Amino acid sequence: MSRNEPIAVIDFETTGMTPAQGARATEIAIVLLQDGQIVDRFQSLMRTGARIPAFITQLTGITNAMVAGAPPAHDVMREAARFVGGAQMVAHNASFDSKFWAAELAHADIRATQGFACTVLLSRRLYPQARSHSLGNIVDHLGLPRAGRAHRALADAEMAAFLLARIQRDLRETWGIEEPGFEVLNGLQRCARPAVARWLARHRDLGATQ
């Protein structure tokens, strides 16, 4: 039996909504998920020199003093890039984290090459009955464990990994897709929502004939 390639589930805490407006990362966490299990973890605060607004400190608990004592961002990002290696990546609302991944790597003179899949898009397709697809709410809706303090990078990355593991399990057990790796996740998240059931059935049948 072949093993699925590990997927790197990432979460950033930042000073704002987008690097396009000058926001910088304050903390990064990445967990490697393989065959439904977290097999490795990476977490670090990072120092960029950017000021953390008070409301962000209230949200995350990360203070200016905490990041002042953290290693420089370019060192952290080099280490993060080594940790991820050639793995594909997943985040909860990947449009947010993928931009910070690319921007913070660029500050360290590293080009981002990884693909991203998004657990928000996947959750909306697989669990349309959920009232909310925010990370905390969908984790509660599915009865998954809380991993620690919400809005800290490692806890949120672990919860997103639990969600991803559940998505992969449901793709196998409910939809009959034997190896729901990154390519399947990427295809499903791009599928128009009204066509999701048809896409899943076709993918199951294609997999069964291979």
Next chain:
DNA sequence: TGCCAGGCCCTCTTTAGGGCCTT
């Protein structure tokens, strides 16, 4: 001075508007 993210997705839509999701 005025502006201030942006992609997804639903609907009382498509010549548009607004909520969701991330910090």
